[in-house]
Amino acid sequence: MFDSTAEPALRLCDVEVSFPVRRGFFSAAGKLHAVNKVSLDVARGEFISIVGESGCGKSTLAKVLLGLQPVTSGTIQINGKNLADYSRKELAYQVQPIFQDPYSSLNPRKSVAANIALPLILSEKLTAREIRKRVHEIMEMVSLPIRFEHSYPSQMSGGQRQRVAIARALITRPRILVCDEPTSALDVSVQAQILNLLRDLSRRLNLTSIFISHDLSVVRHLTRRVAVMYLGRVVELGDSEEIFNNPRHPYTQLLIRSILPPDPTYRLPPVTWDGGGPDPTNPPPGCHFNPRCPYATDLCRTALPALIKAGDAHVACHAWHDIDAWRAAGGKTPQLS
């Protein structure tokens, strides 16, 4: 499907994004590390997911890839060239976004055809006839009937609008597609249509796709590789089969256990509370997950674990080996809080 030995389509190296934050008027400015030392290679034609909960930095990462958010440190290479060396127009030919909410990401005062053609008009000298042809081609590709070309977004359903957004993203024939929660605003039956479309298109056009989501069941169905983020860091990275069948990081285990199966025999576990997630402006020392982790040791409370190879995946956890051995011996996962 893709060649992993070739130069990656996308290479992130120690990418860091931080924002200054002030808690009160007189207090010193702190720093919020939205993305913290993230390194990741994405091969050409690969479909990779980034999952995590709100505040984990996944959307900031999307903005970085689109050139909408400068990095504090680290480098990003797209097709071997630094992101900073691309002009805005050049970048638009390489990377295109699909956002969560098609109600706000489309211009309500422009027709569907005008919305789709917008990236072309800005960056290419095409005649009106050529533009119209390209728009029709792309509408067909996303299964949007041509009769909608003069409609306005307000006249369309959520699923149709998201098809318009996908058409707009593809009209510059980009190499990389960044999808930030593309289906969380849609109904389940429509969500499935859009997910199938995204997967088919990435295969047909050999697109490199970054799929950002909080929904693990969607991710499992869609992609072969998954990166799990927690508080700005990648805590586990690997093949989705491996991650779902044998999650090593305690946070990944917690996420997977939080999927509610459509099974009426399933019983909710007893309630435990941990007082909420940690404060991102003041993360706990050591492993950021340690206050919520049932396996945490003194080491976890002092030293930050690096992302290291663990079995067939990569994991950032000091204790993964013990946890793995203990689970292999039949230990039941303790109730995580």
Place this chain on the structure above:
Amino acid sequence: MADMTDACPAPILSVRNLEVTLRTPVGDLQATRGVSYDILPGETFAIVGESGCGKSIASMALMGLLPRIAHASADRCRFDGQEILGLSRRKLSRIRGNTLSMIFQDPMTSLNPVYTIGDQLTEVFVRHGKGNRAQARERAVFLLERVGIKNASARLNAYPHQLSGGLRQRVVIAMAMMCSPKLIIADEPTTALDVTVQMRTLALLAELQKEFGLSIILITHDLGVVASLSDRVAVMYAGQIVETAPTAQLFADPTHPYTQGLIRCIPSYGTPDPDSELSTIPGMVPSLIGRQKGCAFRNRCPLAFSDCGQVAEVALQKTGEDHAYRCLRPHDSLIAHWRGLHGESV
């Protein structure tokens, strides 16, 4: 659903033929048609469906929270022995937040940002004449602790923006519990929350329900939530209940083609496989403007035949004790279709 009030304990809420019509510039929109159900004391009744199916507006009608352009009528809408549809605002406000309370999707918009959570929690209690401010505070602290908020008496002085989303939703739940309601309507209570918080919030609702003998109407689009929390479920499509059954039975023998399609669309249903297509329901929901004829699902239904568009109205058919579905096809052939989808021999 057929009338079955004789056999069971008296329902806390009984709704018959609830119709909500929205007057829009392009014509009347039938948001719900002939919605009927009974909620028994202590049960969780889920209403599941996609956006625009009328699941929220049906409950808004009960609470008297409809927009001005909406008009609601029903043969019966009896809550706790009292007809509640068309009550004056004043009489309704004695019920709302008291014996009948509501939890909304977004905890940020259901809490007032300029009052402390203590003010907002105690207000309901004092307003409904349950006691003085000191008693209200005592009850608020008790409930905040019950929903797992540590250091509750200090937290009463916090403003909503100082709490995380999950914490805020627990405050909203505590607020709904202040006057010991008999029925809570929870409209997508966990949709705005993170997955790890969602599960705990649902578990909390389940615990509170057992402990206080509440009835809950759970409105959701998520069949995972339905499966984990509800006793009975109604599936709504285009303003009508198309299937209603005990939850276990709905998942075991989904009868209406829409229910079958909905279950198959869930990404976590069946064996996940990045190479296989997700099952979808083709097409989209029909417009509800003007009087509808025939089955509303026929254009998306794999089993539709000519009669589906001919009949004036598809009636609910009973199958089994507490299971009914709105389809012209016989039960056997629908179940055979479901099993056939899974390669099972019939």
